Amino acid sequence: MSYRSLLRVAGAGFFPLGFLARLPYASSALATLILLQSSTHSYAFAGLAGAAQSTAMAVSGPVVGALADRHGHRTVGAVAALANFAAWAGLLAASHGTRTGMLIAATLVGLTQPQVGPLVRAHWSRLLNARGERQLLSAALSYEASADEVSFVAGPAVVGLLASVGPLAPAALTMVLIAAATLPFALLHAHRAIPRQPSAGHREPPLPGCPLAVMVLAMVAMGGVFGAVQTAVTVYADTIGEPGAAGVVYAEFGIGSALAGAACAWLPQRFSPRARYLTFAGLLFAGTLVLFAGARTVSMPAAVAVAGCTVAPYMISLYALTARLAPERRAAAAMTILCAGGPLGTAAGQALSGSLAETHGTEGALAVAVAGGAFLLAPSVVMADRGREVWIIDSVPVRQHKAAPGPGGSARGRDVG
Known part of the structure; x- marks a missing residue:
């Protein structure tokens, strides 16, 4: 059974923590929209800030990936989680200030967004290659796709429920998830950098x-x-x-x-x-x-x-x-x-x-x-x-x-x- 084999390879703790670690990515857009719409009473501005955040996520993603290849997923994942936590704290503070400050803070949240989904897929590929079990990659990617889809249903649903408590609650939950799941997942389950072969003319493969x-x-x-x-x-x-x-x-x-x-x-x-x-x-x-x-x-x-x-x-x-x-x-x-x-x-x-x-x-x-x-x-x-x-x-x-x-x-x- 393929999924049972994945459990043996990655360990039981990998899956629940990995699922929770990706929820901030799934919930950040809606949490930002709710927070900034409440602060400015403008859906147009909240949508603009959300678009800036999404664009920043797209721009920073390849940079995070390149850094992870060079310095290891563990180091880059942990730094990204800490930076994103700080960026969310900045957005909460900026929500009481000017619109310019809010827009900058929302962009910083996108720039520092931990890339859990893409990096964990690269992790599976490397892990299964190292163990000589490449045939399990299809099962691993199937699980990741299902986990992503469930997270993109569960994340916004939880945010919507918390919005009834108050506009700050979804952002606060996102910060809790970053500290309690995203950061520990990077520290416990991400791999270190691949040792480099000493070579005077070493170049990264294109x-x-x-x-x-x-x-x-x-x-x-x-x-x-x-x-x-x-x-x-x-x-x-x-x-x-x-x-x-x-x-x-x-x-x-x-x-x-x-x-x-x-x-x-x-x-x-x-x-x-x-x-x-x-x-x-x-x-x-x-x-x-x-x-x-x-x-x-x-x-x-x-x-x-x-x-x-x-x-x-x-x-x-x-x-x-x-x-x-x-x-x-x-x-x-x-x-x-x-x-x-x-x-x-x-x-x-x-x-x-x-x-x-x-x-x-x-x-x-x-x-x-x-x-x-x-x-x-x-x-x-x-x-x-x-x-x-x-x-x-x-x-x-x-x-x-x-x-x-x-x-x-x-x-x-x-x-x-």
Whole structure:
């Protein structure tokens, strides 16, 4: 059983502490929105500060990943947790001051955000490689995708409940989680830096630029789908006169994704990473079509539940291919660069779908989700053209080319899977 094997490899304490450690990432945007809207009585300003925070998270993520590769996840994770705790304290103090101070403080929260999800995926890749159990990576990434989805449902839900206590309560809980979970997780479970081989001309192994750029663009498109669905669900809830239903309906999206992600651990080994990517990209696009058509003809909640099941399998395949692309010493940098595309795409998806929703309602917002799903097929087309593109097999860069005819007169290229 794959998940039982992961428990043996990582230890029992890794999983509950790792889940709690990622909750601040999931709850920070809503906690900031609630805090600053209460202070300024302006949703427009609170949204602007939230956008600045998300952009800062996207910008700082690759920097954190590169530092983690150089100095070790333990050191960088602990420093990031302490810095983020201080930044939240600064935001609480700034919430009683000027809007400029609030905007700066919100940006600092984003810049110091611990990158738990991307770094723990890089950690799994390195840990399983070191133990000679690479075959467990699919199960590890399946668990991480499910944990992420559950955290992005649980985090905002808890923040929403605490908002009834007071606007400071969500921010205070976030600080408690950073101190009680994120920091201990980095100190107890993150690995140290990889010892460097002494060499006068030592250079860091390069990241594969073109393939990684394609993966990042796919993540941007995925973020666009998330942003569009969030907007569509909000518009739907307002349309039926129950604004509180937005959270419940969007939770269906996350729960369906989490269940599908957990099931990916049982996919057969012969189902290669490349084949999974091609398959799940198509299924995700189909899911956006179901969402668009189902919301118009059947039921928005039912359509969201069905479409959600297509998300995590695609995300897992995207993470798995990125893990294969990166040299071991640059795994954290590659994963954080990939994940930086998520918030950027989400912000763009929210902006575009919000504009269309003004004139076309829920259908306008969902049209952006369909467009994002269609864009996800572009990397699939590139990957299918194995005669010209550069990809990675077992962490070794190779250039696809037409091989000379073999003994049987056939020409075989090398496959990503």
